[in-house]
Each structure stands twice: as structure tokens, then as C-alpha cells.
Amino acid sequence: MKKWVVFAFILVILLSYGIPQLNVKSGGEGKVNIENGSLPSKDSQMITVSKEQMYQGDLLLVNADYALHQEGIRSDVVSLSDRSDLVKGFGLLDPSIQLSQSIVKSFGKMVAGAAKDGVNHFLINSGYRDADKQDQLYRDMGHDYALPAYHSEHNLGVSLDIGSTEAKMEDAKEGKWLEQHAWEYGFILRYPKGKEEITGIKFEPWHFRYVGRAHSAIMYQQDLTLEQYLDELKKTKGLSITLDNQKYTVTYYPMVGDSVTVRVPKGEHYDISGNNYDGVIVTAYA
């Protein structure tokens, strides 16, 4: 066969199949279907998003390479020992623990879900940390287990270290349950085993991060860390995921100068989050 014939043949295959459908891990709760897909222009509109948005939202990447910006810190951080209405079904290691109120609510739902499976010895060991506390921890723990001030997700108020009152997390039922089910509640195991090269942090079976349910589902099903997921979003023209009959469309837009124009559905059914380095992600739910 002539070279151009082979080339044309490959081209036809590529065009007819488009980008192959992403692999979906089998098992897990709920019905999950992930495909490539963008928001249809019908029923949507273009809006302009300013650069500040790049540093706010559920999908901020904060690690050794990217420091958080002040506007990324959750404004609803509360002291949990003052909020017995929020602390139900789990304990606190000490009374100074703080966390974003909306995230502790999601954590409470997760703990209630685990209790239905007979897993009910949860403890929050650490939540939000301010820069001084982070700095102290970094000096005490070293760079394998802690990050400098402004480079830890704990400084955002969206991450927490979860323990079990029964055993170490790697052995505890609580740890095993979370590894399988946290994604159903919008959380990810942020530093998994085998991904140390990507995250730069050793396996931490206790550290969970809130990213929102559509994203946690995709990351869990595709076995992606936050670093990998944000990279993946940049490569695709958009992803759609159907979770229990709710369809979400996730689209990345690179920031151009001080703003970017993005497509959103008409009405309020969307969230925008920055990635904290070069763009924003629109999550539309129809």
C-alpha cells in the first residue's frame, strides 16, 4: 500500500472515531459515564471572566510549584469546636481545628454515608492552617511530609487529615472506606500510593481534599491526581460526565492577558474555578 493510502486510512479512522472515549474504571457506586464533549451553543452564552478567578475555586492546584493566592483561601473557615451543629458522627483531635464550613458539611454527609456501612470511627486530625502554623509544621516534619507556608492545601481550608480512633489510617476500616467512597462526596485522596513522582508527596492515606463531585468522580474513575486531571482538561476540548442522571460538562479555558471569555449555560447552573496557574475550568450542570 502506498504511504499516502495508509495515511488517509488512518485519518479516516481518526475522524470517524474522534478522540477515543476515556477508559472508565468498573465498579464503585452510582452510574458514571465519562465522554468527551463540550457545552452546546444552544442554551448557552459567552461571559468574560477576570484573572482573579484563576486563583479561586474548588480546583486550585496548590503544591511545591504553585503557591496559593490570598483570594483562594476560603472565606467560610470556622472553628469546629464552636460548631457542635457541624460536628456530628466524628471527633476532633484537638479543639483548635478549623475548616471551611461548606466543606465540613460535605464531610458530615460522607461520614453519615460511612456509618450506614458500619464504619463510624472518624476523627479530624487537621484542617485549615494559617501560614504561621504551616511554617512551623514544615520545619518540624520536613519536605517529604509537609509543604512550606502558602504551598499546602491546608492553607486553603479545603483539605483535611482524617484519622480513625481504631487504628492507623492505612489499616483502619475508615481509611479503606474513604479510599473507595470519598469521590461520591466530592473528595479525593490527594496523595495516593504510586503517584509520589507526580504529587511530590509520599502516600498519605489520611489527607483528603474537596474538589466537587463531578471532578472527584472523574479523577477516581480515571485514576488521576489533581495535577494529572488539570493537565488532561487542557488536552481535551471538554469532558462530560453523567452521575446518577445528572450531566456535567467540564471545559478548560486558558487565561489570555487579564481575562478570558468562556461559554456558560443560560441560568445559574455552573461553577467556575481557576487552576491557580494558567486558566479556568467551567463546570456546567444541566
Ligand SMILES: [Zn+2]
Ligand atoms: Zn494533610
